[in-house]
Amino acid sequence: MENAEFEQAERATRRGKASFWLALLLMLGVCLYAIWRSALFRLDRVQIIGNERLSQADIMEVAGLAPGQLRWEIPAEQVAKRLEAEPWIREAKVTWKGNRLLIDLTEREPVGLLQYTGQFYLLLDDQGVILGQQRLDPQKPLPVITGLSVSRALRGQQLPHAGLLDALTLLAWTAEPLRAEISEVNLRADRYLRVFMTGGTTVDWGVLPLEKQDQHIQTQVSLFADYWEDIPRAKRPGCQVDLRIYGKVHGLGCE
DSSP states (O other): OHHHHHHHHHHHHHHHHHHHHHHHHHHHHHHHHHHHTSGGGBOOEEEEESOSSSOHHHHHHHHTOOTTOBGGGSOHHHHHHHHHTSTTEEEEEEEEETTEEEEEEEEOOOOEEEEEETTEEEEEOTTOBEEEEEOOOTTSOOOEEESOOOSOOOTTOBOOOHHHHHHHHHHHHSOTTTGGGEEEEEEOTTOEEEEEETTSOEEEEEEOOSTTHHHHHHHHHHHHHHHHHHSOGGGGGGOEEEOOSTTOOEEESOO
């Protein structure tokens, strides 16, 4: 009888301990869940730098961000990937700081237009990425690239044409205000480039070298910029400039 009572008491003790540990684990789980869903880990503020063309609302929409989201539901790498899928964004660096999200953007810069269809032109950056379509804007003129036609183009698509990339690289290395003086870059099938300035001057760049191309362009642009300032405006309509020889500028009818 005593043994039976002892065993019954022992079972009751074990059940009590089990219930205690179960309750403790349940309480711990509730606490962890509460912390996991806590406002300490919810998106409270987004700080964005580097955006000039895209508004904060645009960036929030592209990144799929909304106040109150939990940080592990939107990892920084995922946000950066979404942002870099937007053609205007070249690079996105995203970092969590507590419940704040810091976004550092590098936007693409349009450098030229390529005629597409009718009155519409493709807006391109220096890598040939299509940023959108637009009509010519006298208030914000950009050089037009001619000699190449594109039958189908999508926003965000990169046009890999080698000659086109030559022209875009040339425009990217030509800083303002000189770039604003360029009205057209004509591209021949053999990648020969001829530039037409707004005053009527023609500038032959020829075929750009494959090696050290940036250095070549930078040197010739610097020489031409100084030469351009010395050309009398009355002479510019008939002036022909030759930049095909590295380190030299030859002008005909420019003085």
